[in-house]
Amino acid sequence: MNTSSLLLTIVVLIAVAYFFGRRRSVSLADTSQGGYRNLNSLPFYYGTLTALWCGIPALLVVALWLVFDNTIIDSLILAQLPEPVRALPDGELGLVLNSIKNLAAENMTAGDPEPYVVAAADSLNRITAISQMAMAVLGLTLGMSLAVFSWFRIQPQQKARLQVEKVFKFILLSCASIAILTTVGIVFSVIFESLRFFQAVPFTEFIFGTHWSPQMAIRADQVGSSGAFGIIPLFTGTLLISAIALIVAVPTGLMTAIYLSEYASSTVRSIVKPLLEVLAGIPTVVYGFFAALTIAPLIRDGGAWTFEFLGLQMAISSESALAAGLVMGVMIIPFVSSLSDDVINAVPQALRDGSFGLGATRSETIKQVVLPAALPGIVGSVLLAASRAIGETMIVVMAAGLAANLTANPLESVTTVTVQIVTLLVGDQEFDSPKTLAAFALGLMLFIVTLALNYLALHVVKKYREQYE
Missing domain, CATH: 1.10.3720.10 (MetI-like)
Incomplete structure (x- = not known):
């Protein structure tokens, strides 16, 4: 199951969890004295709480899996390469890894690939398939398990509205924090790279210079070697x-x-x-x-x-x-x-x-x-x-x-x-x-x-x- 199909399945699962959670709260209200007035929160909040228990953990598992998946798979593929290949510099090793990925994706490659490249490409396809299947099984299993757990916990006295509002408050705070941290990250990345630049070019020359020609030569003996x-x-x-x-x-x-x-x-x-x-x-x-x-x-x-x-x-x-x-x-x-x-x-x-x-x-x-x-x-x-x-x-x-x-x-x-x-x-x-x-x-x-x-x-x-x- 690819990522798009998995996300669509999780969305459907969230909708189903909301439906059954709301339905359970309505049934509990109908069988109790006082009807809806006996519920601590509206049925909407019970359904939303069940959907959150289902969706948030499943989506977190998928997100974390996607973040670390490529790094782990690359490490596994590199570990299968011959020792002389693993000893290559990082740049050349990256080219080998790209050749393996292109061959695995059935893209055109120049010439006949080395046997170890073919074997690594087959291993990459196999590991990727296993990874996608494991991600789908873990995400869906966790989502359904927690949805059932939340469904059984629904009771008339449960403060569903407060729990849902706390979750959404945390989500809003996380979004605001992401925006702030992104801004801070951009500023510090620009500052650090600028400091590297000012180590090569004096700050006063940069600020007060009246000529801009940033062309740098590859060799020191070439014309225009200093911009x-x-x-x-x-x-x-x-x-x-x-x-x-x-x-x-x-x-x-x-x-x-x-x-x-x-x-x-x-x-x-x-x-x-x-x-x-x-x-x-x-x-x-x-x-x-x-x-x-x-x-x-x-x-x-x-x-x-x-x-x-x-x-x-x-x-x-x-x-x-x-x-x-x-x-x-x-x-x-x-x-x-x-x-x-x-x-x-x-x-x-x-x-x-x-x-x-x-x-x-x-x-x-x-x-x-x-x-x-x-x-x-x-x-x-x-x-x-x-x-x-x-x-x-x-x-x-x-x-x-x-x-x-x-x-x-x-x-x-x-x-x-x-x-x-x-x-x-x-x-x-x-x-x-x-x-x-x-x-x-x-x-x-x-x-x-x-x-x-x-x-x-x-x-x-x-x-x-x-x-x-």
């Missing part, structure tokens, strides 16, 4: 493109939100808001095509004509920060407009009525009452849009290019931190060279900058919220 890892051109390009995007998105999105929430009729709002939110569902690669094929040529040709008309001589790159920033700004408009619209609508109507009662006009009410009340949410929407702009990659690659130019001219080609991270980690890379480790250092710097922006936004929100209250 340049100055981060300033990357952050300059990131801030330039993000600033252009925010200049487009924030005023447009905020004005749109004010119009939809304060001026538009319900009919207009029901049409315009879904149309705006469609922009958030368009894939970024589509925006990239639009920027590269439409906006970039338009800026190049239109800018050249404008400068020629004014008698100026200025070169305009076919890939520019302006093209990427404009299209990115259009992409993040829904992040500002939709969230700001929801926040403005959440402002109590009593505040508006009080302002109107004091003689304020609608525009004065919006500027002096509604927007201050909604400011924390508006700042949050702008921060979300800024984070989205800083982390965008595809539009920058297709519209702004890969050149790490230190410039503030939006008509020139630039690149961003995220684009360089992707470029450094594309393909088969060895995580021992400064070129690859630089991606982790870039990620660490980007994390620090984003964290600083969050802190600044929270400080602004706290300040104006206290002033308003």
Whole structure:
């Protein structure tokens, strides 16, 4: 039985356990005086408790089995190989193991395999079949046994609701803990790899360097054997493109939100808001095509004509920060407009009525009452849009290019931190060279900058919220 069939069987078993657990509680209520009032909990909770006793242990067994299954099987297969093969370096031994797995899966292999490879492939298929059968038997047996055990324990005085709520509380706490631990793991992994990078490249050169060329040669006598890892051109390009995007998105999105929430009729709002939110569902690669094929040529040709008309001589790159920033700004408009619209609508109507009662006009009410009340949410929407702009990659690659130019001219080609991270980690890379480790250092710097922006936004929100209250 494969894993998919086993999981489907467990789901069916859980449903059956719920049905019989609920049915037993109903039968106990019918045979006792007082009916359902004699039960400590509703029948739903008795059925759910039986289902939990059935499903959770079975799923845990399957999950743990899948986690350790491959490691144990690989160890068993390696133990069957001849001694000279087991003495090979880890890299070559991994290739042998991959050949065994490919042969076991009946994938095409180059040439005739060695006899020990054929024998190991047959053993792998046999052990895998035994493992899957054992996993299915153990998981289903444990699930059914505990379901029967829980079914016999059902009594009218059993506090099923409290037990079910404790289980779900533990599940929710586990999910929250997983999210926190994942974040901590990501941060520490980035920090450790960044420290390895800073052992090869000085921190001051990385922070204050004005040239980015991470190409490292294989041999020391080759040209370009020492790369340049100055981060300033990357952050300059990131801030330039993000600033252009925010200049487009924030005023447009905020004005749109004010119009939809304060001026538009319900009919207009029901049409315009879904149309705006469609922009958030368009894939970024589509925006990239639009920027590269439409906006970039338009800026190049239109800018050249404008400068020629004014008698100026200025070169305009076919890939520019302006093209990427404009299209990115259009992409993040829904992040500002939709969230700001929801926040403005959440402002109590009593505040508006009080302002109107004091003689304020609608525009004065919006500027002096509604927007201050909604400011924390508006700042949050702008921060979300800024984070989205800083982390965008595809539009920058297709519209702004890969050149790490230190410039503030939006008509020139630039690149961003995220684009360089992707470029450094594309393909088969060895995580021992400064070129690859630089991606982790870039990620660490980007994390620090984003964290600083969050802190600044929270400080602004706290300040104006206290002033308003």
